[in-house]
Amino acid sequence: MSADPGGRFATTQWSLVLAAGERASPAGHEALQRLCTIYWRPVYAFVRRRGYSREQAEDVTQGFFARLIEKGDLRRADRNRGRFRSFLLSACQHYLSNERERASARKRGGGLHFASIDAPEAEERSGRALACAETPEIAFERQWVLTLLARVLDDLRDEYEATGRAAQFDRLKGFLTSVDDAGTHAQAARDLGVTPGAVKVAVHRLRKRYRESLHAAVAATVACEDDVADEIAYCLRVLAAR
Numbered sequence: 032m033s034a035d036p037g038g039r040f041a042t043t044q045w046s047l048v049l050a051a052g053e054r055a056s057p058a059g060h061e062a063l064q065r066l067c068t069i070y071w072r073p074v075y076a077f078v079r080r081r082g083y084s085r086e087q088a089e090d091v092t093q094g095f096f097a098r099l100i101e102k103g104d105l106r107r108a109d110r111n112r113g114r115f116r117s118f119l120l121s122a123c124q125h126y127l128s129n130e131r132e133r134a135s136a137r138k139r140g141g142g143l144h145f146a147s148i149d150a151p152e153a154e155e156r157s158g159r160a161l162a163c164a165e166t167p168e169i170a171f172e173r174q175w176v177l178t179l180l181a182r183v184l185d186d187l188r189d190e191y192e193a194t195g196r197a198a199q200f201d202r203l204k205g206f207l208t209s210v211d212d213a214g215t216h217a218q219a220a221r222d223l224g225v226t227p228g229a230v231k232v233a234v235h236r237l238r239k240r241y242r243e244s245l246h247a248a249v250a251a252t253v254a255c256e257d258d259v260a261d262e263i264a265y266c267l268r269v270l271a272a273r
Contacts (some may be wrong), residue, residue: 045129063105067096072178073116074123077171081127095126116175120168169272176266179252183244190240199223199233206234207241 056211074095078088099105099122108118190201203224205213213219216230221254223230247264250259 070119071177076169076174077123080167080170080264082245095123120171172269176269179248183248187244203234203237
């Protein structure tokens with residue numbers, strides 16, 4: 032599998048992990064930056080669910096990634112032992128159990144700056160999880176799935192924007208999840224100035240590209256192609272669980 036046009040996913044996420052383990056190189060530093068950005072929200076959700084305040088959770092999450100970087104723990108990740116996120120969750124549990132003194136997030140971070148992290152958005156999502164009877168582990172998994180799906184949509188919008196179809200994507204994306212505000216094909220046709228038949232074809236193509244993009248994104252997180260279907264099924268179960 033080749034890298035996607037948006038550059039958000041590596042050939043496989045394990046290749047990203049391996050590259051991040053060699054943090055002394057420019058490529059390793061970039062891979063580390065991307066990994067931390069991908070997993071910041073799931074770790075933050077886990078920490079919040081463990082009872083930390085918003086401010087504490089932000090510092091703890093930053094401190095955890097700093098520790099991961101400083102100790103070179105990514106080199107211990109083994110694709111033959113399961114999912115990388117399982118390794119990361121175990122490492123975070125260990126960090127919370129053993130770390131007593133955490134420096135300020137500004138003083139730590141291994142030279143990384145999580146510019147793309149939206150702390151208020153992460154807090155809003157975690158706040159919804161706190162209102163449910165979720166375990167910290169389920170909160171972590173749910174946020175990982177939501178982050179994955181958000182990145183798939185971002186990449187897909189980039190693809191449509193590159194071909195001058197951003198407005199079409201923004202109007203039709205609601206049909207991917209059958210949300211109420213998507214309306215009917217006829218309504219979408221009026222909004223876009225096309226025929227209902229053209230909307231039907233466009234929605235069909237959008238759903239096809241979404242399935243393909245989701246498959247590629249999930250394939251980038253598992254060890255082999257045979258695991259993709261099971262992983263997608265697992266993601267759906269995580270989202271359905273309450």
